[in-house]
Amino acid sequence: MTMNKLKVVTYNMRYDCKEDGKNNFEYRKPYIIRKIKEKSPDIIGFQEMLPHMKVWFEESFPEYNLVGCGRAKDYTDEHNAIAYRKDTFELFGLETFWLSPTPYLPGSRFEEQSICPRVCTVALLKHKNGIKPIRVYNTHLDHEGEQARLLGIGLVLERIKQDYECFPLPSLLMGDFNASPDCKEIQVIEEDGILEDTTKGIEYTFHNFGKPQDFIKIDYIYKSKEFICDQIGVWDDVEEGIYLSDHYPVEAHLVLE
Incomplete structure (x- = not known):
């Protein structure tokens, strides 16, 4: 990657659920390893990553740092981790x-x-060959x-706007929003105007x-005006009925002007 190009992925991993049968996390592990190694994203925003799944990721992918805590009051449960x-x-x-x-x-x-707490993980990342950091919200x-x-x-x-007004930096918002494009929740983002949806289409x-x-x-990657979206797609791999998740991970190729 050059300092002005990014490969970004949002990935709801699907928590480790025995009822998933052959699509249980245990059986999906080799496919996940192979796919991430093949695509080598620069940044991945995960959802539904349980603590033991986080440990597995760190052991399987030493080339990444994984940051963020669990959503429960003791910082366990599902993580919106950023790699x-x-x-x-x-x-x-x-x-x-x-x-x-x-x-x-x-x-x-x-x-x-619902009974489930929800969080937003914010990482300020500085490219080693770049000038300005970027903000990633997951x-x-x-x-x-x-x-x-x-x-x-x-x-x-509101947090994104406050951060941008305080110190404007290129920003990305990604995640599982549990809402389709015609829902009010998505229209709010569109009407706000600070971010653009890269996943249209x-x-x-x-x-x-x-x-x-x-x-x-229901999965999206939004960008601020400093980025140009060069390419967008999903990881729709399936082998013998085994998927990477119950969501397709979404990949965006972005150019930082």
């Missing part, structure tokens, strides 16, 4: 905030939300309530391990 290549980036800043009225209270959530909105998702994405957008990202009746687009 970045060690040979490419330095970590200049890291923060996790909860999507709630008390963003810095671990495990907190909105009253309108989140996973509530799976049950539209109101919770609206409150959550509102909090994230992708038909669906969630496929529930290949069940057409469940196909829906």
Whole structure:
């Protein structure tokens, strides 16, 4: 990678669930290793990464640093971890905030939300050959309530705007938003105008391990104006009925002007 080109991926890994049968995480591991090694993204934003999955990733991919904590009050449970290549980036800043009225209270959530806390992981990454750092925001909105998702994405957008006004830097927002492009939650981002959706044209990202009746687009990568999106696609690999996840990871090739 040159200092003005980035390969970025958002990847809902699907938590380790025994009920997934042959698509249980244990059986998907070799496919995940092969795919990430093959594509070698510069930055990956993960969702649904449990603590033991995080340990496995760190052992399997020593070329990456993986940052971020779990969403529970004791920092366990699912992580919205951000992975970045060690040979490419330095970590200049890291923060996790909860999507709630008390963003810095671990495990907190909105009253309108499901029982699952939700977080946003923010990494300030400096390319080793670049001048300015970039900000990467990775989140996973509530799976049950539209109101919770609206409150959550509102909090994230407010944070992005505050950061940009304080010190404008190229910014990326990625994740599983649990909302299709026609939903209010996505329209809020579009109307805000600070970020642009790179994933327009992708038909669906969630496929529930290949069940057409469940196909829906809910995974996104947004960029600030400093980036140009050169290419977008999904990792739709399947071998003998085994997928990388119940979501297709989404990959964007970005050029930093």
